């Protein structure tokens with residue numbers, strides 16, 4: 115049996131992810147959306163790219179949750195993207211309603227699935243999905259850190275004119291204005307960036323990373339990023355489906371790790387066949403710890419507003 119992956123929300127992130135997954139050719143994909151006929155149309159279009167690109171992935175578009183039954187993995191991308199001038203947190207109320215309803219439906223048909231949450235505000239929506247599903251914490255994870263880290267790596271590689279593959283970095287914390295790019299742990303082919311760039315330039319790159327989503331929202335005028343976000347989700351799915359046990363920053367439910375209780379916040383995790391198999395506790399400096407606490411407090415505020 116091939117792995118079955120459902121993507122809820124066949125919008126920009128969802129449909130780009132579906133195409134990327136089809137090209138991997140290790141899973142069958144169901145795209146669900148409330149808009150009549152739209153996911154069916156996109157699925158058919160993708161299916162017809164199979165003979166050209168050489169994949170056999172079955173891609174189904176639907177407006178019926180029954181078609182998502184027995185999914186191994188479900189990615190939630192349904193919800194509103196922000197507009198220029200908005201923060202991700204401004205999406206809280208509207209997307210809370212959508213994610214609640216989506217998770218209720220999904221768990222009816224796929225009670226044993228793994229949930230990857232993408233909808234913003236990310237950490238709060240992951241917390242909501244965890245709450246509504248009642249799943250154990252290893253089966254609910256949010257995508258943010260891989261994307262934020264990819265942005266950080268892109269900017270460093272551009273600055274130093276080196277391959278992005280040589281740049282390693284971590285961005286922790288919530289996926290919002292308080293995210294925590296860890297400059298101290300950023301290396302280029304093993305060399306700390308503090309030895310390669312002046313402190314003020316690193317600070318500018320950190321700020322551009324924090325504003326990375328907004329920079330694209332402003333350029334697009336309508337909608338938000340989706341090429342890099344879908345690539346980031348794909349890497350997480352690769353690690354889970356292929357049991358690669360890669361360590362990457364994701365939003366995970368913390369129960370005392372990093373001194374944070376009962377909250378989804380971005381930290382390095384090991385992703386494998388059992389989902390979040392381990393939370394990696396990096397040794398942080400006092401300053402880094404304080405920034406992470408501040409970021410967690412911002413997520414906690416949103417959780418309070420949701421009343422869960």
Ligand SMILES: NC(=O)C1=CN([C@@H]2O[C@H](COP(=O)(O)OP(=O)(O)OC[C@H]3O[C@@H](n4cnc5c(N)ncnc54)[C@H](O)[C@@H]3O)[C@@H](O)[C@H]2O)C=CC1
Nearest residue numbers: 123124125126127147148192193194195232233234257343
């Ligand atoms: N975690 C992250 O790093 C990122 C998060 N996002 C977030 O992902 C979400 C989706 O972004 P896009 O795909 O660009 O938006 P989009 O507007 O292109 O797609 C959203 C889709 O959700 C569907 N939808 C709305 N209510 C629904 C419901 N009740 N059930 C099923 N489908 C429903 C809409 O019909 C639409 O097709 C946004 O909230 C955005 O902020 C986007 C990029 C990165």
Ligand SMILES: O=C([O-])CC(=O)C(=O)O
Nearest residue numbers: 196202234327328338339
């Ligand atoms: O900026 C947004 O609203 C979408 C997102 O989360 C990102 O691209 O990081």
